[in-house]
Amino acid sequence: MPYLAMGPWLLLAAACSFGAAMGEPRGACNSPPHQWCRSRELARACQVEQLCAQKAAPQKFPPVSVELYYESLCPACRGFLSLQLFPTWVMLNEILNVTLVPYGNAQETKTEGKWHFDCQHGEEECQGNMMEACLIHLLEDVNLFFPVIFCMESGSQVVGNLLPCLKVYAPELSMDNVTACVKGDLGNQLMHQNAQRTEALKPQHQYVPWIVINGEHTEKLQAVAMEALFTLVCTLYKGELPSACQEKLLASPSPSPQNTCLRY
Structure with missing residues (x-):
């Protein structure tokens, strides 16, 4: 069983790149970022053990x-x-x-x-x-x-x-x-x-x-998701929010076009 189902691999990539920039060797880390947490050995080689362990911690609230x-x-x-x-x-x-x-x-x-x-x-x-x-x-x-x-x-x-x-x-x-x-x-x-x-x-x-959110589709949920899904997910999650939500260090993605492909 994988050590961790990936986690936000772009953030892990940034962390590892920062380590490399500071002169820390990556050793045997020859895999792409989205695979770094798939085993303890690979996480160790890519110097992301702590990040992987944090993401693997059990959650009290459903995603x-x-x-x-x-x-x-x-x-x-x-x-x-x-x-x-x-x-x-x-x-x-x-x-x-x-x-x-x-x-x-x-x-x-x-x-x-x-x-x-x-x-x-x-x-x-x-x-x-x-x-x-x-x-x-x-x-x-x-x-x-x-x-x-x-x-x-x-x-x-x-x-x-x-x-x-x-x-x-x-x-x-x-x-x-x-x-x-x-x-x-x-x-x-x-x-x-x-x-x-x-x-x-x-x-x-x-x-x-x-778009179906938590098993439900409404026109309101659809409209909000199309415009600002990042904010919607942060709002709906009941547990402790990740730093991306708490500190708003990462801007929400650009709005999607509001048109649709109608059923024919």
Whole structure:
């Protein structure tokens, strides 16, 4: 079992970079920052043992839950994921649980025992949705798949970004494994599961991004999350706030565009 489910790896990276700047050797720390807390040995080699131990301490209060129902090529979805959700998760990782459900406004039909999908922004969006569903399934840990999906969604081409994003953020996962999932029965079933999960939303989604906070969706929560998710998470958390919330040393991410992709 991992020593710690990552924690805010950008902050750990900053801490280790500061140590290096002060002349402290990193030793055998050859892994990317988001993996530094995955074992005691690696944390020791990267000189972040104390930070990892602090983040691994049990919490008395449950983290804030944010579920994002989205589609890979929707501009509003890409804006929210890139400008609000991912930066907030990096800064408040220890008090925030994120669930990603790529499907959105797609529609499915079953022919000869196989599911077929019609996506709002065309076949490329279906491919992007399935790639991200496969990444979530194959990597399992949000600390591993979320950086890859952020890299894809924040770049110039979502589908075309997969290979370079894998090389940077998840080199342990081969492109062949992702391709096999996307083209095979596994990817088809994963998309069907996302379709079922999206259709089961109450209230039923009318647009994407569709944001569910602590199991609840309201237009007010949606509007606040789209504008200032960082502040919303700090406000909703019932336990002791991390320093990013308490001291407001880190500014909230830039507001996301307020448009949406309406269900058709």
